[in-house]
Amino acid sequence: MTANDQAAANQFLQRCIEFLDESVTPFHAVQAMASRLEAAGFQALNEADAWQMSAGNKYYVCRNDSSIIAFVYGEADPLEHGVRMLGAHTDSPCLKVKPQPDLHQHGYAQLGVEVYGGVLLNPWFDRDLSLAGRVSFSDQNQQLQSALVDFKRPVATIPSLAIHLDRGVNDKRSVNPQTDMPPLLGLSEEPMAFQQLLRDELLKQQPDLDIDQILDFEISCYDCQGAGHIGLNGDFLASARLDNLLSCFIGLESLLIADGEQSCLLVCNDHEEVGSASACGAQGPMLASFLERVWPDITPREQLINRSVMISADNAHGIHPNFPNKHDGNHGPKLNAGPVIKINANQRYASNSETSGLFKLLAEELPVQTFVTRADMGCGSTIGPITATEIGVRTVDVGVPTFGMHSIRELAGSEDCYTMHQIFNRFLARQRV
The missing domain is CATH 3.40.630.10 (Zn peptidases)
Incomplete structure (x- = not known):
């Protein structure tokens, strides 16, 4: 060039x-x-x-x-x-939040997710994950509205199981998307109300929205690490x-x-x-x-x-x-x-x-x-x-x-x-x- x-x-x-x-x-x-x-x-x-x-x-x-x-x-x-x-x-293949995603196990709040497309699942572990997508809601006049939301910060992760508890992990490991993949949101004494989280985040980003009731959503998990120009000589685009x-x-x-x-x-x-x-x-x-x-x-x-x-x-x-x-x-x-x-x-x-x-x-x-x-x-x-x-x-x-x-x-x-x-x-x- x-x-x-x-x-x-x-x-x-x-x-x-x-x-x-x-x-x-x-x-x-x-x-x-x-x-x-x-x-x-x-x-x-x-x-x-x-x-x-x-x-x-x-x-x-x-x-x-x-x-x-x-x-x-x-x-x-x-x-x-x-x-x-x-x-x-x-x-793109990803993890999508289920319609009723609130999970609570052993004092931890988690999200139920389903696999969208042919996801390579193992790389999703131990990543800083955020949430984004479209939310549908009714306004005060009972009209259907939609808005996009992006948390833009790490709010979840899927921790790996320590090798001490799974000695054969490097020889052979299958991933169960139902039981192994629910992301961890944080410590909580009860399930987090996901729809309320969405409402709060939407209004924080768009205070003028007229939200009467959250009706439904299409929300995906994504990796917070941004795209990068990498390699010893800058040969690659990673994203x-x-x-x-x-x-x-x-x-x-x-x-x-x-x-x-x-x-x-x-x-x-x-x-x-x-x-x-x-x-x-x-x-x-x-x-x-x-x-x-x-x-x-x-x-x-x-x-x-x-x-x-x-x-x-x-x-x-x-x-x-x-x-x-x-x-x-x-x-x-x-x-x-x-x-x-x-x-x-x-x-x-x-x-x-x-x-x-x-x-x-x-x-x-x-x-x-x-x-x-x-x-x-x-x-x-x-x-x-x-x-x-x-x-x-x-x-x-x-x-x-x-x-x-x-x-x-x-x-x-x-x-x-x-x-x-x-x-x-x-x-x-x-x-x-």
């Missing part, structure tokens, strides 16, 4: 760290994205209203406060040039929720600087980690409905989709130096060796030779790698095949190589993030795809 490129990459990484630290839940991630879009001149749309959209303008719409579509309506005719689509997801907020951020950064000539779209769906089958998930109607409202006539819309391409971005598995036999010998992506094109013959990824070829063409001199899982191992999936199935758009699945996927703290290469951003920039500006 030149000195200017390195300075730009460092600034990009710092903005990424700030975004990751803000985005402690999907709700907070969408809020952080919306604030950046509004600052860049994007107009908020409400799905309950009629829309008046025109070329040359920029828009965004949220659903469930946890999924978002941002759209640049380009000056070039989208029926001729199509739409450049970027896709990612806002959710919670890199899968897949890293892709959300990279896509957002590219959309914010799109020149407005081509029509561009970023969709970040919730619930990918649990199958995407929800009103705001990739298997739901959100993206299809958006396209139908912008182009209501079916024939032009089908022409437009045929001329469009989606890059579905979701982190890839980097080859672990301690476990190299977990990768195919010819397909072990290295951190900081470039973004990864994800291939699977059974359509767990949506990439094909045409769309992966386009991604390589966009990269030009920038490094690109390929991931194929071992033939004797199962393969994960992304929103890519689901979105391709739902709307029929040509799709390539890509991602930044990562260690520790689904851990409470994941690791990516700091250079790969900026390289992916550069490729996205070229994609959004490309006249034909």
